[in-house]
Amino acid sequence: MGDLPKPRLVSTKPFSHVGVDFAGPFFIKAALLRRIQTSKGYLCNLVCMATRAFHLELVSDLSTDLLVVVEDVLTSTVIAE
DSSP, X not given: OOOOOHHHHXXXXXXXXXXXXXXXXXXXXXXXXXXXXEEEEEEEEEEETTTOOEEEEEESSOXXXXXXXXXXXXXXXXXXX
């Protein structure tokens, strides 16, 4: 078995070290007026290495641009509180 990551051993602020994982694709139904539109979506799971807390975000694709947006949402909502 390998060694634990350093953020798990040393006291750090929550979400200062984050692990990222994606799950999917999932088919998402969006009801726009009377027609239902189906599209692919992915689940982005951000895990805090210090506390093992997690934050889930639904994203439309696996691009780097969306990962940066998810990281901005995480820092503005979770860390600011």
